[in-house]
Amino acid sequence: MRIIHLNGNYIPENEGKISVFDRGFLFADAVYEVVSVLDGKLVDFNGHVQRLARSLKEIGISGTPGTENWLTICRELVARNNVEEGMIYWQVTRGAPADRDFVFPSRNTPPTVLAFTQSRELVDNPLARRGLHVVTVPDLRWGRADIKTTQLLYASLMKNEAIARGADDAWMERDGWITEGSAQNAHIITREGVLVTHPLNRDILHGITRAAVLPLVAQRIEERPFSVGEAEQAAEAFVSSASGFVMPVVNINGCAIGDGKPGSATIQLRQAYIDCARRTAI
Structure with missing residues (x-):
């Protein structure tokens, strides 16, 4: 039975209870x-805990575990669940007031803090050898995509739409420009050998x-928006994410990228990231 962490306690997953409110x-x-x-x-732990703190600050949730506590929680969950390879999810809500109300509860309402593991093969992922097929869909999310909230309904809808269209995942586009994937940042390598990635903003x-x-990239990097058409004509394309690392994209909207196989630069970058992650994991 998997052990989770809920509000300071390590318990079997089937004993976890959260208020309906x-x-x-x-x-x-x-x-x-x-x-x-x-x-x-743990891979890239400091970056993730810093981003969590930023997300919490942006929506005004306080009273949550600090960096050292999160580190302790993660290591304890890894040990208790014998996780060699996989992920740990952290979820923090504004808590459970006595009733439903659009107005935030008082600061005396403690946040709900949940953490759980998922064991999964990350390095030996068949999709890394085959490459992803993606389709583009309109980006209809709210205007603060830079905050990692649990508002994932649209991401789930578009991923399922992509699967229904015979693809593996979706890239979102706004006014013809690619923003990102359902749960990944999107990147292309042009035929001139330039890596293009969307700039960091609220999109x-x-x-x-x-x-x-990005520090491991051998190519010149341009942080700028790129169009759907530019992506379809790229020499290589890939996504990056915590659960997928660097994952090649070999087809966009039915257009083969390069020769339709994972590109050499993407393959090298994936291995370089895995090697770096193993050296720096804590």
Whole structure:
């Protein structure tokens, strides 16, 4: 039985209970993070805990665990669940007031803090060898994609739409410009050998894996929007995320990228990130 962490206690998952009035349930009034585990160690931990703190500050939730407490929680969950490879999810809601109300509860209402593990093969992922097929869909999310909230309904809808269209995932576009994927930052390598990635603003999540990957890139980097057409004509394309690392994209809207196979630069970058993650995991 998997052990989770809920409000300071380590308990079997089937014993976890959250109030029906919890604002995470009623309003998606919550933020989350996901940290990868390699060889039983935490990847890019500091980046994730700093982004969680930023997300919490942006929506005004306080009274949550600090960096050292999160580190202790993660290591304890890894040990108790024997996780060698996988992820740890952290979710923090504004808590459970006595009744439903759009107005925030008093600061005396403690936040709900949940953490749980998922064991999964991250390095030996078949999709990394085959490459992803993606389709583009309109970006209809709210205007603060830079905050990692649990408002994931649209991301779920578009991913399922992509699967229904015979693809693996979706890239969102706004006015013809790619923003990001359902749960990944999107990147292309042009035929001139330039890596293009969306700039950090409110239109995309500021990816922790993105931040770790870009210093490993051998190509010239341009942080600017790129169009759907430019993506379809790219030499290579890939996504970056905590659970996927660097994942090649080989087809966009039915257009083969390059020769329709994972590109050499993307393959090298994926391996470079995995090597770096293993060296720096804590």
